[in-house]
Amino acid sequence: MLQNRVNPHGDIIKTNARGAWIGNRGQLHGNTKTILRPFKLKAWITCLLQFKGRHREVMSPGLWTELFFLDxxxxxxAGHRPCFECRRDDANKFKTAWLKGNPGYGFDNKTAIGKIDEITHQERIDKNGNKVTFDEDLQGLPNGTFIQVNGEPYLVANNQLHHWxxxxxxxxxxxxxxxxxTVLTPRSTVNAFSAGYLPQMTV
Structure with a gap:
């Protein structure tokens, strides 16, 4: 069993459960398929499991580390966002909602996605490598947001909390x-949900 599944806290864990999406933070593993670092890049993306018939051996030497998500x-x-190569439509929809939900940064459609990644990176992990959270009124949170209750992650969806x-x-x-x-989803991403982006959820 490999350590390649990601939970809502952003931790990379071991589990037999399969994921619906694959993600990339750069090359995180060594030659023995052991995780050496939590990330290498600030662009944390979420990709399709299948794209143009490409096939990868998980955790191949010298290549980026495949991470997997429940939904x-x-x-x-965890701090990821849609990939602009295999999920261009979703990536554009998310960027549009992010810009609408976070007008205070003064970004527009011409702003490079890397600028948004910089903001998200500050909101997901601190200089000590700890998960960044913030407090908000539960009733004001949009569908797709994760919160923490007694250390456990719960999804907000359809006026209910669902234990992950x-x-x-x-x-x-x-x-x-x-x-x-306590909210786990990065603040600017929550704002994007409020502005119209609805993430895929398995509830």
Whole structure:
């Protein structure tokens, strides 16, 4: 079993459960397929599992490390965003929503995606390598956002909270109630959800 699955906290974990998406943070593994670092690039992307018939041997020497996610909402919580090569339409939709939801940065359609990656990087991990979170009223959070309850990740979807596990979401969900909660999904990504981008979710 390889360490190549990502949870909503952004941690790379070992599990037998399969993922619906593949992600890239650069080359993270060594010759023994062991994870050596949490990231190498600031562009953390989410890709299709299949694209133009390409085939990769997982964790091949010298190549980027394949990471896997339960669903797109999980990938976003970890700090990833759609790939502009294999998911161009989704990437453009996300960029449009990000710009609409985060006008304070003064970015526009001509702004390079790398500028947005810089913002996201500051919002997902601090200088000590810890997950960055923020507090927000639960009732104001859009679908697709992850929060933390007693250290555990929960997805906000359809006025319910769904407990995340590597194999899927536990049922039944919990009701959404007013009050401050700790948010795992990067702030500017949450703003993009509020502005219209709806991530794929397996609930």
């Amino acid at each position: 797109e909402a999980t990938a976003f919580a 596990t590597p194999a899927g979401y536990e049922k039944p969900g919990l009701p959404v109630k007013p009050g401050l909660v």
